Amino acid sequence: xxxxxxxxxxxxxxxxxxxxxxxxxxxxxxxxxxxxxxxxxxxxxxxxxxxxxxxxxxxxxxxxxxxxxxxxxxxxxxxxxxxxxxxxxxxxxxxxxxxxxxxxxxxxxxxxxxxxxxxxxxxxxxxxxxxxxxxxxxxxxxxxxxxxxxxxxxxxxxxxxxxxxxxxxxxxxxxxxxxxxxxxxxxxxxxxxxxxxxxxxxxxx
Amino acid sequence: xxxxxxxxxxxxxxxxxxxxxxxxxxxxxxxxxxxxxxxxxxxxxxxxxxxxxxxxxxxxxxxxxxxxxxxxxxxxxxxxxxxxxxxxxxxxxxxxxxxxxxxxxxxxxxxxxxxxxxxxxxxxxxxxxxxxxxxxxxxxxxxxxxxxxxxxxxxxxxxxxxxxxxxxxxxxxxxxxxxxxxxxxxxxxxxxxxxxxxxxxxxxx
Numbered sequence: 229x230x231x232x233x234x235x236x237x238x239x240x241x242x243x244x245x246x247x248x249x250x251x252x253x254x255x256x257x258x259x260x261x262x263x264x265x266x267x268x269x270x271x272x273x274x275x276x277x278x279x280x281x282x283x284x285x286x287x288x289x290x291x292x293x294x295x296x297x298x299x300x301x302x303x304x305x306x307x308x309x310x311x312x313x314x315x316x317x318x319x320x321x322x323x324x325x326x327x328x329x330x331x332x333x334x335x336x337x338x339x340x341x342x343x344x345x346x347x348x349x350x351x352x353x354x355x356x357x358x359x360x361x362x363x364x365x366x367x368x369x370x371x372x373x374x375x376x377x378x379x380x381x382x383x384x385x386x387x388x389x390x391x392x393x394x395x396x397x398x399x400x401x402x403x404x405x406x407x408x409x410x411x412x413x414x415x416x417x418x419x420x421x422x423x424x425x426x427x428x429x430x431x432x433x
Numbered sequence: 434x435x436x437x438x439x440x441x442x443x444x445x446x447x448x449x450x451x452x453x454x455x456x457x458x459x460x461x462x463x464x465x466x467x468x469x470x471x472x473x474x475x476x477x478x479x480x481x482x483x484x485x486x487x488x489x490x491x492x493x494x495x496x497x498x499x500x501x502x503x504x505x506x507x508x509x510x511x512x513x514x515x516x517x518x519x520x521x522x523x524x525x526x527x528x529x530x531x532x533x534x535x536x537x538x539x540x541x542x543x544x545x546x547x548x549x550x551x552x553x554x555x556x557x558x559x560x561x562x563x564x565x566x567x568x569x570x571x572x573x574x575x576x577x578x579x580x581x582x583x584x585x586x587x588x589x590x591x592x593x594x595x596x597x598x599x600x601x602x603x604x605x606x607x608x609x610x611x612x613x614x615x616x617x618x619x620x621x622x623x624x625x626x627x628x629x630x631x632x633x634x635x636x637x638x
Contacts, residue, residue, distance in 0.1 A: 229504060235611060240454070240455050241453065241454060242450050242453075242546075242611065243482070244456040245446045245447050245450040245451075246447065246450075246451075248446065248447075248481060249445070249446060249447040249584065252478050252480060259478075259480050259481075260459055261480070266624065268473065268482070268484050273464075275453075275464050275466070275486070276450070276459060276464075276466065276483065276484065277473070277475075277482075277483065277484025278481065278482065278484075279473050279481065279626075280485070281480070281481025281485075281552075301474045314505065335628065345538055348612060349609075349612060366614065366616045367616075376579075377490065378610075378611060378612025378615040379454065379610075379611040379612055379613070379617065380588065380611045380612060380614075381612055381614075381616075383585065383617075384615065384616050384617055385616075386619065387617055387618050387619070388618050389637045391618060391619075394620065396632060397569065397628075397630045397631055397634050399618065399619060399621075400619045400621035400627060400628075400630070400631035401621075401631040401632075401634040401635045403619055403621045403622045403627070403631075404554075404621055404622060404623075404624065404627040404631050404632065404635065405553060405583075405584075405585025405616055405635060406447065406583060406584040406585045406622075407503075407533075407553060407582050407584055407585060407586055407622055407623065408585040408615075408617055408622040409571065409582075409583070409585075409586075409620075409622030409623040409626065410530050410585065410588070410613075410615035410617065411571045411586075411587065411589050411623070412588075412589055412615065413589065413592050413593050413596060414592070414601065414604060414605045414606065414610055415598075416604075416605035416606075416608045416609055417608045417609060417611075417612055417613040417614030417615070418609070418614040419609065421614065422605060422606075422608070422609040423605060425602045425603075425605070426519055426602055426605035426606040426608075427601050427606075428611050429603060429605075429606040430609065430610060
């Protein structure tokens with residue numbers, strides 16, 4: 229079970245690490261962190277380095293592809309080398325997925341045309357520019373293609389993937405393993421629910 | 434606002450990256466990822482490298498200390514150099530916190546004696562061996578010391594920290610930024626709620 233995450237400078241670390249912590253527990257998981265070259269990439273905040281274990285050129289297939297987002301995803305929507313690699317890997321997968329603005333890379337690669345999809349709430353118009361229909365759900369399944377909403381949604385998507393791949397008991401076991409019993413102190417995690425003051429605070433930064 | 438995460442081989446990546454993605458957004462955040470030496474550490478699965486930006490010896494104070502867990506936390510409960518560093522940093526902080534079995538390091542450093550605290554559900558007896566009283570809440574506040582439950586709970590704790598440091602609007606804004614509107618497909622994220630089959634599945638691995 230080869231699970232491949234493409235990495236690039238400007239990736240949002242949690243887009244990778246949330247699903248990674250769940251999917252790596254799959255029986256026979258073979259997790260590959262691929263980038264232009266093996267070695268560290270730097271996250272979107274310019275602070276955290278994640279180490280790629282393989283070069284894109286050395287990865288030719290995957291059972292599950294998880295494309296993360298971040299400023300680097302938006303920056304790479306014109307990177308034909310990366311988009312071509314995503315298309316080639318997608319042609320081999322059982323599941324092609326994205327977290328946050330990773331869906332913009334799937335869209336730019338032509339994989340979301342005429343599909344329902346989701347992304348970070350700030351990128352909905354961009355997503356639709358690739359022929360997808362934005363759907364404000366946390367995880368959107370369209371056959372082989374699954375997109376997840378912003379950043380933290382990758383954890384929910386990964387648990388659903390485990391359910392699809394290994395069944396509900398495995399998914400519940402992995403949820404317990406990461407003690408994912410979320411209790412955020414506020415109910416402000418979606419654009420529909422967040423108070424205007426929180427939106428204004430983000431806009432002012 | 435210096436926010437320091439100690440890293441070590443065997444750390445659980447999500448213990449770091451969950452709170453990191455929230456706390457790095459604090460105004461004037463100065464995030465330091467410290468380890469025995471700058472450069473990559475390898476996570477508890479032996480797969481993912483996170484890059485430390487500083488050596489423990491070069492970090493002498495913090496406003497917020499976030500101690501992550503993982504197999505490497507359990508392995509370091511006898512590492513007097515690390516425990517001494519944690520004690521020295523704790524003496525300078527406004528908040529000393531842990532995620533998952535990071536609380537075992539706080540405990541081994543003598544910082545949880547006679548306090549209520551939490552940890553990963555699999556480590557409650559070990560936690561109590563350091564004089565703490567295990568409390569099955571997701572985030573346990575005891576003045577300056579805040580402990581969080583397993584792995585994913587660091588996100589909830591970080592949002593609470595933001596509320597304490599920068600107020601509720603900032604916390605709601607950061608929750609929206611990471612679109613943290615959790616919708617796990619099952620309700621199996623605590624030991625009390627997980628079905629026996631899920632516990633058996635984990636135990637059999």
